[in-house]
Amino acid sequence: MKVLARLGFVVNGVLHLLIGLIAIGVAVGNSGEADQSGALQQLSGAPGGVFLLWFVVLGFVALGAWQVVTAVLPPRDRNTKRAVHVVKELGKGIVYLALAGTALTFALGGSSSSSQSNQQFSAKILAAPGGVFLILLIGVVIVGIGGYFVYKGITAKFTEDIVPPAGTLGKVTLIVGRVGYIAKGIALAIVGVLFGVAAVTHDASKATGLDGALKSLVELPFGVAVLVAAGVGLIFYAVYLFFRARYAKL
Numbered sequence: 001m002k003v004l005a006r007l008g009f010v011v012n013g014v015l016h017l018l019i020g021l022i023a024i025g026v027a028v029g030n031s032g033e034a035d036q037s038g039a040l041q042q043l044s045g046a047p048g049g050v051f052l053l054w055f056v057v058l059g060f061v062a063l064g065a066w067q068v069v070t071a072v073l074p075p076r077d078r079n080t081k082r083a084v085h086v087v088k089e090l091g092k093g094i095v096y097l098a099l100a101g102t103a104l105t106f107a108l109g110g111s112s113s114s115s116q117s118n119q120q121f122s123a124k125i126l127a128a129p130g131g132v133f134l135i136l137l138i139g140v141v142i143v144g145i146g147g148y149f150v151y152k153g154i155t156a157k158f159t160e161d162i163v164p165p166a167g168t169l170g171k172v173t174l175i176v177g178r179v180g181y182i183a184k185g186i187a188l189a190i191v192g193v194l195f196g197v198a199a200v201t202h203d204a205s206k207a208t209g210l211d212g213a214l215k216s217l218v219e220l221p222f223g224v225a226v227l228v229a230a231g232v233g234l235i236f237y238a239v240y241l242f243f244r245a246r247y248a249k250l
Helices: 002-027 036-044 049-072 082-107 114-127 131-155 157-161 167-201 209-219 223-247
Strands: none
Touching: 002 036, 002 049, 002 082, 002 209, 002 223, 036 049, 036 082, 036 114, 036 209, 049 082, 114 131, 114 167, 114 209, 131 157, 131 167, 157 167, 167 209, 167 223, 209 223
């Protein structure tokens, strides 16, 4: 199980590498969805794409299952409250299993758009009683998760998840982890803000997920450079995930 969980980190790293490259491509005028669906679409079009997609499915199922098992086990840090530990690990497990489901769709020859799925989900919620509050709450939670990623990057708290290698390799791990976590956190925070905008404006089309969050950066001053920087940051996060696959505490 541990070996397969490490495979999951590799798979997650590959997807973030592709997302970062797509984001840079969008910045220079190319098309594509800079999110998990876009990355999976890239894999499906590659030589041996179906095999690669099943590899992704296996990796995410294993990682999701490992997180669920971890939720049942006592927290590694004795200062962590049991309820917080369970919610955190189960949440990760659900996310990874959902990604496995998306990858399975592509592996079976179908397609999916994360942006459209987010918009359809938001539209259904907004149409329900109390939907505006719920979408706003989702946005706040995502912003909070993004903030925690930034915090982990700034404080290097992510090193608690791994056994850092010694020497130069350890320094590289620290650098890519810090930059990667901060970049990922900022991207997630923007996703959360877009959910908030969707709630306030009653416009589900604003909740575009990671792809929309990254592409919204182009509208900022020096937006192209900012989007390129975000793409590079996600590539750094991908490299960290490769290190984590090797050095993770499991």
